[in-house]
Amino acid sequence: MNGRWRQGILFVVLVAALALVTHGLREAWRQETAGVASRSSLQVLASADPDAEPDTDGHAPGGEPGHPPGHDHEPGHEHGPGPGHGHPGNHDHDHDDDHGPGPAGADQPDHDHPAPEPTPPAGHEHVGEGHDHDHGHQHAHAPNAILHELLPGDGPHVHVHGPGCGHAHALADEQTETGGPAISNGLILILEHLGMRELAANLLWIQMDADSHRGLWHRVEFALELIPAIDPHFVEAYLLLAYVQDMNKQFDRSLATLRAGARNNPWRSELPIQIGVQCFNHTGRHGPGRDLPAALDAFTQACRLSDCPGYAFRLRAITLVASGRRDEAIAWLEQVKNMPDRSELDREMDRKLLDRFRKGEEW
């Protein structure tokens, strides 16, 4: 066999090997990134329609949207800023320690209406509790086994994470929303696929912060719409955008933004908690329009996640009481209180809330 033949055979072998490993790697990559990283950005690009109907997935049977028709223009709406937040004009990002373990009122016995307050966006809240893992610790995505037994069957958006299971497979085919204007597809493609997606999103966040201090709110909102389109995992941007939209009385868009964020980040509890708070609507702020089944779904989803803060369990119990399921709420909170990994502070709060449940307090 002469040299030319040997070279030919070597060439064929190398090409075959390359084709094989390319195929194998492609399949491995597809499984690894199913739903979140691989398809979401293209879907974000396709879905940036400001007039898009808010999604109502995840609501209880009956499929009521989060707010009744005409809700956006309901007179008498009062949208006070969330705890620690001033008016957007005085927007400040230093709120880390302003909040206790739960939404204001939820754990205070002397409060008349201890239903959940609208919480400000992440980066502004409950850093002190339940978020200690952010430094150097890898998320354990497997849910607490006890919790899994306590919670009812999987809701429409619940995704249980186990090590190596990948993420959001159930969400892969769902439309992603940002509730924002159309954004230059080319810019996003170039940034994302030159490996600079996160950098671009962070730089925009910095620009947004500077703009907020200068009162350039139109630019702030645009930046907040652009950031999740570039980096679908930038949870803080979804939360702040939803907050700004809520302040502008765009309640359905706000909810749609949060739901888009929850779809793209099904392992983060902040988003379902905020969805639950928005749907719960305390003290008649949204009047009879509050959507308790949706709130319950959202809190249930949050409670399944490993990074769920302690107060989310109480929020779920409160929602059960508000839904007329007091006995169930008491039984649930009793079980939660006895969970071995429950902190002493949370147990104390749980006890106080249980007392109020038993006294017949209404929400």
Added chain:
Amino acid sequence: MSRRILLIGWDALLDVARHKMLSVHLIFVLIALGLFNLFGHFETSPMLEYRMVQDVGISVISLFGLLLTLFIGVSTLREDLNRRTAYAVLTLPIARWEFYVGKLLGTLAAVVVNVAVMIAIFAGLLWLKFGAVWHTFFWIILFMTMEFSIIGSLVLLFSLADSTVLCFSFTIFLVIMGNLAEYVRHLAAEAGWPALDALVSAAYLVIPNFAYFNIKARIIKELTISTGLVGWAAAYGAVYVLCVVAAGIWIMERQDL
């Protein structure tokens, strides 16, 4: 044979280490990574601050790593050919393919050392600032090394061309096309022309798909990396480098030096 290859590789590594360009780059990297302290003034939340610092740091390393790989790849073989030192070496009982493979090993070793140094500096700065470093940095080093190894082997192949400009242009073009691979494939599939789809698939056998090595997003978001992906990525990187080396040897054997 292997001793001769290793000697040439070691010499190439020392040659790179002596290069002033490397020191200048490392100073740039230090400055760029050091700038992350500026992000501290946000103080939004520890999580967000850590995330921003990490995003910026890894992007800086990625960018400078690419530039370093380009410069290292060009300088090892092209400069030897330009300065005629390669001719003196090739008069010794050393085959051309041994010379080429030795240069490649030296280049890859230099790339690995550079990435490791940059990651170590960055991890040290993170430790100083936050008192914690994700152990997942290991995966970043591994995947970046694989990516830069492919780029390094491509630069070395293109450095056999007469022009340094051509070498840079070809490599940059392939890096961009490689990063856009998934989108190009997606667009070709959406076009509805089977011939175009097949053509693009064939093209991406030749063009490396760097999207597979871009795990920064997964690391930053604390997602898990499966061993299956690591294994396939390593196999892909190794086979691709082998193909490029085979092409380089084939060209070098036929070059009129």
